[in-house]
Every structure is written in structure tokens, then in C-alpha cells.
Amino acid sequence: MNMEHLHGGSSAFTLRTPVAPSIPLVCDSPHSGTTYPDDFGHAVPRALLRAAEDTHVEALWQAAPDVGATLLAAHFPRSYIDANRTLDDLDPELLDAPWPTPLAPSEKTRLGYGLIWRNVNATTPIYARKLPVAEVQRRITRCYQPYHTALATAIEQTHARFGAVWHLNLHSMPNNAYERLQIQNTHPLADFVLGDRDGTTCEPAFVDLVERELKARGYTVARNDPYKGVQLIAHIGQPGRQRHSMQVEIRRPIYMDETSRERNAQFGTVQRDLTGVLQAIACYLRDHSAVRQEC
Ligand SMILES: [Zn+2]
Numbered sequence: 001m002n003m004e005h006l007h008g009g010s011s012a013f014t015l016r017t018p019v020a021p022s023i024p025l026v027c028d029s030p031h032s033g034t035t036y037p038d039d040f041g042h043a044v045p046r047a048l049l050r051a052a053e054d055t056h057v058e059a060l061w062q063a064a065p066d067v068g069a070t071l072l073a074a075h076f077p078r079s080y081i082d083a084n085r086t087l088d089d090l091d092p093e094l095l096d097a098p099w100p101t102p103l104a105p106s107e108k109t110r111l112g113y114g115l116i117w118r119n120v121n122a123t124t125p126i127y128a129r130k131l132p133v134a135e136v137q138r139r140i141t142r143c144y145q146p147y148h149t150a151l152a153t154a155i156e157q158t159h160a161r162f163g164a165v166w167h168l169n170l171h172s173m174p175n176n177a178y179e180r181l182q183i184q185n186t187h188p189l190a191d192f193v194l195g196d197r198d199g200t201t202c203e204p205a206f207v208d209l210v211e212r213e214l215k216a217r218g219y220t221v222a223r224n225d226p227y228k229g230v231q232l233i234a235h236i237g238q239p240g241r242q243r244h245s246m247q248v249e250i251r252r253p254i255y256m257d258e259t260s261r262e263r264n265a266q267f268g269t270v271q272r273d274l275t276g277v278l279q280a281i282a283c284y285l286r287d288h289s290a291v292r293q294e295c
Helices: 046-052 107-111 133-162 204-216 231-236 267-288
Strands: 002-007 010-016 025-029 070-074 119-121 165-173 192-195 221-223 243-251
Touching (some): 046 119, 133 231, 165 231, 192 204, 204 243, 204 267, 231 243
Parallel strands (some): 192 221
Antiparallel strands (some): 002 010, 010 070, 192 243
């Protein structure tokens, strides 16, 4: 069953529920949205903004409902409002008036990539104007909050049913990730980066499983380097309460052309490989939770 959340005449996300016997897995793709709202009011060309998208990530993992998982995908673009940030991670310099509640801008905001992005890269600002407070509040109520509510509901319902939940927070990363994060690296960016905030948001065995399955398919895998995971897995991941949350980043040139944003010739192969990873996860979860079914 497909359900769309309609809000103010626009749809914030797609929620796909299991079409096979359920497993305690919830997947979400917060940054793959490509529907640019009319009130964005950006000053840079759309093509530059699109570099912020985790384009096609929801399609790479489209088999999740087929193995019994829930898959949530945002429709709004990440550069409009970033669902993987806390609400107080907001740059007051973007606004035309004081924000009504206290703010706590993080390192992400310092770089220009907070709740509302200030720039698309180190030198290119997105806006030629200050944003009215009400405009940012509208982005929160129309996009951020519906998305977070849908994800929280899926997590809670799954946990209530199985006594445990595993969450995959799905992303993709630019090939120049180190440069973008202003990190000096001594090795190339891995094909996949698994983030568990340095071992705090997910049981190690689950991270081991995903790493093993990806490596078996020929990919290089790193952990927390350079992405550890941000707001969503920090909030959801509480292994002591049987809530396991992990971020998965895919290096974009593996599956798409970073300039045109089009899928490349390997897209189908990567998609098939991730379907295999999902099937392996389903077997693992059937062994490690109350679900007892044949694999
Ligand atoms: Zn992302």
C-alpha cells in the first residue's frame, strides 16, 4: 500500500509499507527529494542547488518493502530544509528578524549546511535576501515536521510490534566529500560509508553484517569516515532500548552522473546489489528478533 501525506496541497513524502511479511526494519531517505517548492526564492541556478540532493537514493533501495521493511522518502529538496538537522541548528544571519526560540547553530551551520542551507558550496550563497521568520516556520510545518512525524510513527509502531527496531538512514555523498567538509584525507573516499556515531547508535553486529554484505559485492566500505551520522540516527539510535540506527552513504559516481544527476550505466547493478543486501538484512532480523520465518 502506498500512502502519501498531503499537506497544504503539496506532498512532503512517500511512505511505502511492507508488501511481504513484516520485519523490524525502517528505512528513510531524507535528502532524495526533487520537488522544488514555488516559494523557495533562491538566487542561484537550480542546477547548483541540485548538487545538494541525494538524487535517486530512494530508488536504489526500492526493494525495502519487498523484503518486509517500511521505506520513507522526502519529496522536498534538502537545500530547502534539511530533515537531518535539529530545529535549533539554524543560522540567525539568514533571517530578517530574531528567531522566537533559542538557537544552537552547529558545525554544520558554520559550514553553511544547517537546517536551512546558507550556501551550496564554500563560496556560493543560495539567497540574495534575508528570509522572513514566518517563511522558515512554514518550511518546518509543511516539510520537516510531517517527515519527522511519519518516521517517528514508523519507528514506534515497529518497536511496539517487535520489541526492537532497526533503522537505515539512507544517503549519498559527493565524490569530493573530504574537500567539502574541509578535511585533509590521506586515502580515497570509500564507496560506502557506514555511520553509527562512533559505535553509539547501533549494535555492532548489524553494522558488521552490512559491511560484510557490501564488501562481498566488491565495494569498499568505511565507518564514520568522513560521515558519522547526524540528527536522525542520533535521535533514533538507542541500542540499550533495542533501537538500532545506522547511516548509509553511497559515493554518487557509483550510480549517477554528478553533473547531469542522471542515473549511470551501473545504476541497475548497484540497485540489484542493494536488494541483495536488504535480503541478507531480512534474514538477520528474522534470526535476531521475534519474527520467525523461513529465509
Ligand atoms: Zn544525505
